[in-house]
Amino acid sequence: MSAYSRITGTGSHLPPRRLTNDDMVAMLAPKGIETSDQWIIERTGIRARHFADDGVFASDMGADAARAALDAAGLTAKDIDLIIVATSTPDMVFPSTAAIIQHKLGVAGCPAFDVQAVCSGFVYAITVADAMIRSGTARKALVIGTEIFSRLLDFNDRTTCVLFGDGAGAVVMEASDTPGLLASDLHADGKHVGILCVPGHVSGGQASGQPLLKMDGQAVFRLAVTVLDRAARNVLHKAGRADTDIDWLIPHQANIRIMQGAAKKLHLPLEKLIVTVDEHGNTSAASIPLALDHAVRSGRVQRGDTLMLEGVGGGFTWGAVLLDY
Ligand code: ACO
Numbered sequence: 001m002s003a004y005s006r007i008t009g010t011g012s013h014l015p016p017r018r019l020t021n022d023d024m025v026a027m028l029a030p031k032g033i034e035t036s037d038q039w040i041i042e043r044t045g046i047r048a049r050h051f052a053d054d055g056v057f058a059s060d061m062g063a064d065a066a067r068a069a070l071d072a073a074g075l076t077a078k079d080i081d082l083i084i085v086a087t088s089t090p091d092m093v094f095p096s097t098a099a100i101i102q103h104k105l106g107v108a109g110c111p112a113f114d115v116q117a118v119c120s121g122f123v124y125a126i127t128v129a130d131a132m133i134r135s136g137t138a139r140k141a142l143v144i145g146t147e148i149f150s151r152l153l154d155f156n157d158r159t160t161c162v163l164f165g166d167g168a169g170a171v172v173m174e175a176s177d178t179p180g181l182l183a184s185d186l187h188a189d190g191k192h193v194g195i196l197c198v199p200g201h202v203s204g205g206q207a208s209g210q211p212l213l214k215m216d217g218q219a220v221f222r223l224a225v226t227v228l229d230r231a232a233r234n235v236l237h238k239a240g241r242a243d244t245d246i247d248w249l250i251p252h253q254a255n256i257r258i259m260q261g262a263a264k265k266l267h268l269p270l271e272k273l274i275v276t277v278d279e280h281g282n283t284s285a286a287s288i289p290l291a292l293d294h295a296v297r298s299g300r301v302q303r304g305d306t307l308m309l310e311g312v313g314g315g316f317t318w319g320a321v322l323l324d325y
Pocket of ligand 1: 034118120162196216221282284312
């Protein structure tokens with residue numbers, strides 16, 4: 001048993017194919033659908049996103065991100081005794097993407113499973129990993145968020161198809177006597193299923209329903225701003241910390257306006273907000289670990305910094321995690 005779990009390495013993967021807003025304008029124009037670089041930037045802060053090529057799966061990107069996180073932690077896959085993957089775009093209905101990634105990393109035996117909480121998936125997954133490490137069930141865990149949302153997008157719906165991208169991020173979490181993950185606050189409310197969903201399933205050998213993303217953007221926006229602040233306040237209270245203790249806010253990267261609103265409510269200057277939505281779009285469960293890895297590798301997030309991670313997404317699900325990096 002350990003008092004804490006601690007992030008000891010981060011990694012990420014972005015597919016090489018980068019599409020700017022102008023590329024999206026050109027893609028949608030032949031369908032008679034109008035959008036513009038200006039509209040997308042003003043409403044969302046997004047300038048570009050990455051789309052995976054055909055034949056690339058969430059497990060490929062997740063395994064790449066995991067290898068980078070293992071390198072950063074000075075470990076190999078053989079050292080890992082738990083793999084948790086947050087994804088809503090698994091390779092298959094089953095088995096889990098975690099089991100597939102385990103095999104791609106060339107190891108076998110340790111528990112591996114997926115967590116499905118859409119864009120809150122990563123905060124859910126590190127909370128589960130933390131609990132398993134502190135209970136003594138695991139000592140060295142890989143926690144991965146990986147998504148190929150481009151395959152769920154309706155390219156006839158300009159209100160959603162310009163918002164999302166593909167990518168993966170990963171962390172290694174290890175048992176530690178020093179903090180560590182300090183507190184976590186997770187929630188779900190299934191009555192909001194309809195405002196953000198992919199209403200399809202596999203039945204009788206084919207996809208049935210409508211397996212494309214549907215979102216009531218304004219309803220999601222209103223809910224996100226309220227619940228994120230509540231979750232952030234809850235984790236600060238649970239950890240006995242104040243908003244002035246936060247060095248970096250790393251929220252789910254969906255919309256710059258939601259993210260800046262969250263920072264303002266915590267009285268944080270915008271310089272303390274990690275932003276990658278401009279270059280990545282919304283990568284769902286991958287967005288927080290991707291943003292964390294970019295912030296670590298660019299030298300902004302340093303050892304000892306206190307990080308507030310906030311996720312919100314379909315379900316509705318939401319939550320926050322406070323940790324000392
Ligand atoms: N290009 C040009 N015009 C557009 C586009 C587009 N891509 N999309 C919509 N418009 C138009 C609309 O048709 C509308 O036109 P109208 O006024 O003539 O009717 C106008 O722009 C305004 O549309 P709104 O929906 O009011 O735009 P809004 O400012 O609310 O921005 C957005 C929409 C970006 C989706 C915003 O509501 C949002 O970010 N919501 C939250 C999304 C989010 O946070 N998701 C997180 C969870 S994701 C997950 O869990 C998978």
